[in-house]
Amino acid sequence: MVRWEPGAAGRLREAAMELYVERGFEQTTVAEIAQRAGVTARTFFRHFADKREVLFAGSEDLAGALMRAIVEAPAGAGPMAVVAAALDVGGGLLGQDRERSRHRQLIIRANPELQERELIKLARLGDRLAEGLRARGIAPREAVLAAEAGILVLRVAFESWVSGTDQGDLRVIMAETLAALRTVTA
Amino acid sequence: MVRWEPGAAGRLREAAMELYVERGFEQTTVAEIAQRAGVTARTFFRHFADKREVLFAGSEDLAGALMRAIVEAPAGAGPMAVVAAALDVGGGLLGQDRERSRHRQLIIRANPELQERELIKLARLGDRLAEGLRARGIAPREAVLAAEAGILVLRVAFESWVSGTDQGDLRVIMAETLAALRTVTA
DNA sequence: GATGTGATGTCACTTGATGACATGAACCGT
DNA sequence: ACGGTTCATGTCATCAAGTGACATCACATC
Structure with a gap:
């Protein structure tokens, strides 16, 4: 940005x-x-x-913002509540200019090597989120699962938002996607 | 195998x-x-x-087995039930010789390029699972989320199994991991 | 003005990857 | 048995990614 x-x-x-x-x-x-x-x-x-x-220069900004959100989440919040707070921040950051995002995403989608790079960026981000959750005292397995679930929601919601099938605010879409994940896995 | x-x-x-x-x-x-x-x-x-x-020659076998499991799942089963059935089959396939798996995984973990390749393989697998679920009449968004959740469980459970922190049958670990995911997201 | 530091250019090299063409063995129909 | 086809492989040439070593230039600091 x-x-x-x-x-x-x-x-x-x-x-x-x-x-x-x-x-x-x-x-x-x-x-x-x-x-x-x-x-x-x-x-x-x-x-x-x-x-x-x-193509992935800004990714450190996003990671930093998410980590800060995790640290600053209210004490005593459960794993998914913390993740949801981080996703809200992430949605605010990523959801700014949709045209540029769509542009970038078209480039990435057109090339497997770029997809690989994007996936590993997200995986590393997931690792860091999990570490942040553990630092809050959350048990390792729950930390990993919550973090990975968060990345999953981020990915699916972003994809939906950038593809234009969903017109609204990315943060809203993220919240809806998280709710849908809860429903599906329930 | x-x-x-x-x-x-x-x-x-x-x-x-x-x-x-x-x-x-x-x-x-x-x-x-x-x-x-x-x-x-x-x-x-x-x-x-x-x-x-x-290093990824066998991945087509796994994909085929999972897809077959999805097709053959009992009619009327919900998204996660179908995914759970597929995971059980996958656990049976992957969980055969742990030494070879551990060996391979050590190589992959030691190199980012190989991790990238593994991640994209799993992403493609997720795409196919989602498609299989849609073919059963499951709505697109639920199909994607259930499939991706399945991949997440597969990944986390496999990691745990291969790292030796968890000694049992991979299929059991997968079922436990799925249950834990439900609990965390609930 | 000397000196050091950081960013860049130049050169040489290794390696991954691909296209074009040749070869040789196995196979098949007559 | 013969001629032809097909398939796997070798050979050669080439491009592009990436890296190390060293030179150079601008700028700041003393």
Whole structure:
């Protein structure tokens, strides 16, 4: 949600997004991205670990916000209540510009390698959430299950929101999805 | 669970497993795998799409078994009952030799690229399960959530079983994990 | 003005992955 | 037995991702 004009990292992000849309992820070469950003390919790899990572720059912000929400949740809240609070915060963060999200998601959906990267980001996020829950004194197994259930809701709700089948506020959709998960598993 | 002596594909699988253990995934070159299997690197890529895929050869068997279980589940069963039936079949299949599973899992855990591949395999499996549930007349959203919940249980239970913290039958652990998920989300 | 620090460029190299073509063995119908 | 087809593999060439080593330039600090 931050604007990026000056640094090479920001220009590389922009260039990559544009090229991935114009000719697709696989058909885009790192050299091309670098050239459009006015730097060398070598410099690209100084800013991003690999060709996929350039699309996942903001993920640390989300993780930080969710972790903060977990820490700040009211004392004594049960696992799923804590997770629900975190999801609400996450929905507020992710649910800002739907067009950009849809854009990005189209790129990712079109390429398995990018899906892999997204999945592992979510898995790592789940690990951190579980750790946050354990830090609140929640038993390991419950922590893992609640965290993973939260990631599941986040994923499904986001997908629904970004696909436009569901027009409302992402936070609302997340709450509905969580309720639906409760109903289905019950 | 099938034995593989003769074909090049089987020899490549064996060679890859050995080398990934001996020196790690990244440190192993496709040329080395091919050499140990008595073929060329080019031939490796004729049998496996990439260097990771060689570790995920059996995944189609699992998917097939789960899908069959979904089709054959008693008529009128609710989403989670169908998923539970599939998980029971899956537990029976996966829970056979724990040593080999532990072995494989150690390799995967040690390398992010392999984790990515495993995650996308599970995601695809989830997609197929959801489709199977929809084919039974279950509403799309419930189908997706039940399928994804099933994958979640499969993943967590398998992890627990293979880590040895839980000694019993994988099918039992799956059932317990499912019950725990119900409790947590309730 | 010297010196150090950080970001970038240049060069060389390894490795994963793919396309094009050749070869050789097994198989099949006559 | 023969000629032809098919399939698996080898060979060669090539591209692109990624990394290490070293040079360079700008800028800040003393």
